[in-house]
Amino acid sequence: MKQLKLGLFENVAANVGGTVTWRHEDDQRHRFDDLRYWRDLGEVLEDAGFDFLFLGDAWGWAEIDGVRPPVATQESLDLPRLDPVVVASALLSTTRNLGLVVTGSVLVEPPYAFVRRMATLDHLSGGRLGWNIVTTGTAETAVRAFGMDMVAHDERYAMAEEFLEVAYAYWEGAWEPDALTRDKRGRFADPAKVHPVEHAGRFFRSQGYGNAPYSPQGTPVLFQAGASTAGRRLAGRHGEAVFIGSGPAADLRRHASAVRAEAVAAGRAASDVQVMAAVSCVVGASPGDARRRHASVLRCQTPEATVASYAMFTGIDLSAHPPGTPMADLRTELSRTQLERFAGRTVGDVLDAWRTHGVGAQPIVGTAQEVADEICALAEGADLDGVLLSPVLQPTSTLEFVEEVLPLLRARGVLADGYRDGETLRERLTGSGSPVLPRTHPAAAHRHPRPGASP
Ligand code: FMN
Incomplete structure (x- = not known):
């Protein structure tokens, strides 16, 4: 059986994934706005050797026929919620190895500012940043808040494609990796290695120089979770870690091979995509x-x-x-x-x-041994490269998993014993031996000198 990658799914909110748990006496998510809570969680994950913390996000809220139901506020179903990018930044100084994956929407914000924010996090984290590309689940309410018109489902994926083109142009092409010389007796940067970007497309226009220089990973590790036909196509073309949701192993296996087939159709290797499924568990003594x-x-x-x-x-x-x-x-x-x-x-x-x-996985309910057995059966049955733990209660479920289930999975060799070799999230997650995207990835076409161009 493959050795699995391990992430943890969270949101900077009092509930996660459409169920209400904040009331539970063993749940601490009501402290979503408390720095201590996040730092403690980051430390638990780092000590346990999790590959990454994944912070989901949305901008919209619940409405039924245009009216926000009071229960959404009473139970904190959707709001309040804080910015995952800021929470990830707060964990930079208290973690050293943990990957930080933040969700960012292609729908509501133009690429230019987003690109700089991501590059900043990649620089400051030493290459531990991942971006979960979303077309935005709660689009209908989110677009109103941003003063935009609604964009139909498949159009949002067309937007995602174009957003990525602009983002790659800045991340990969605006500053060559060795453009900064910082030579106190010479020059700070080499003008021959700094390139303007020109993009005029259907959804976005951007012309100019990149604010941020080439970061340790160039492009952050690309996560994606769209399950529709358009979503899978995007995942296969661009995704490096793709979540295929949850469900019976046979369904997940079909979904996993569909995503890998999309990658191959896009000229990438099937193994360029790490396919991961969400798992949830409630562990008991019996x-x-x-x-x-x-x-x-x-x-x-x-x-x-x-x-x-x-x-x-x-x-x-x-x-x-x-x-x-x-x-x-x-x-x-x-x-x-x-x-x-x-x-x-x-x-x-x-x-x-x-x-x-809710939106998440049906929890595996049983003893630690039973939970470990089911995770292994799911991973093998669905041919997974990794699992994303979605804790039912936070931090209780995470601690239970770490203390009781993780040692069993390690003893079986299903999880690595501590952090893998490599400084960056990409190296650890993909095992590619390189912090940057391979030449077969569409982002690489934006590098200088351009492939096929005379030197
Ligand atoms: N959608 C969001 O808008 N924000 C998220 O943070 C987010 N996190 C996800 C995490 C996992 C593990 C999964 C399986 C899905 C997540 N999604 C999130 C939803 C997907 O990005 C996608 O929008 C959804 O699966 C609908 O896909 P479709 O538009 O292709 O039908």
Whole structure:
């Protein structure tokens, strides 16, 4: 069995992934705005040898037919939420090895400012930055806040393609890696190695010089999680670590090979994409103890919060449809994944499933041994390169995993014993031996001298 990469999924908010857990006595996410909470979590992850902390993000909020349901605020389903980039920066000085992966939307902000922010984090972290490219789950409300018109689902992916072109032009092409000489008796930078960027496309225009010089990884490690046809295409073309959500191993295996096939179709190697799935667990001293603990989490959910939470991701009010309605009858321009993953099921089934795990993975509930067995079976069955732990309760579930499950996975050789060789997140995650993207990646076409150009 492959040795798995390990990340942790979190959001800078009081709840994560569409379920309500902040009320639970063992949950600390209500401290999402407390620096100490984040630093403690970063230390736990670094000590345990996690490859990265992944901070999800969204800009929008829940609405049902244009009205924000009070339950969304009462239960903190969506807001308040803080900026993951700032939280990641706060962890730079308290971690040395942990990768920091931040979510950034291609929909609401033009590339130029975003590119500098990412490069800054990559410089200051010594090449530990990853970017989770999202077209934005809660697009319909987010665009209003930014004074924009709604962009349809597949158009958002076309925007993502173009956003990436602009970003690569600045990250890879604006400053050559050796442009800065910092020679006190000579020059600071070599003008021959600093290039203007010209981009005029359908969605973005940008002309100028890059603010930030070439960073340790050039382009941050590219994470992606889109599950629709357009999403998989983007993942296959650009993604280096791709999340394929959760579900039965056979479904995940199909999804994983579809993403790898997209990579090959784009001229990359199947192994250029690390395919990862989300896992969640509730660990108990016995199976009965684990079930009791899981029941205590489920008691925090209410039917109103479940309906509002599903609407937040899809814009669909499930309470307006009889429970027997096939999900295939419903449509969305928001997250298609959250509709398509329930193909063949009814509205009633989905309300039930959403109450137990929201957008995330159905938790594995059992003893540490059982959880380790299931993770191994899933990873092997789906041919995964890694897993993204989505803790049910924070930090309780993370600590349980670290103390009880991690040693079992290490003993089986499924997880590396500490950090892998390499200074940068890319080297550790991909094992490529290089901190920058390979020549087969579309970003590399923006480097100087341009491939095929005379020297
Ligand atoms: N979408 C976001 O807008 N923000 C996130 O932080 C985010 N994190 C995700 C993490 C994981 C593990 C997964 C599986 C998905 C995540 N998504 C997030 C959703 C995807 O980026 C994508 O928008 C969603 O799967 C819908 O895909 P589609 O538009 O291709 O249907």
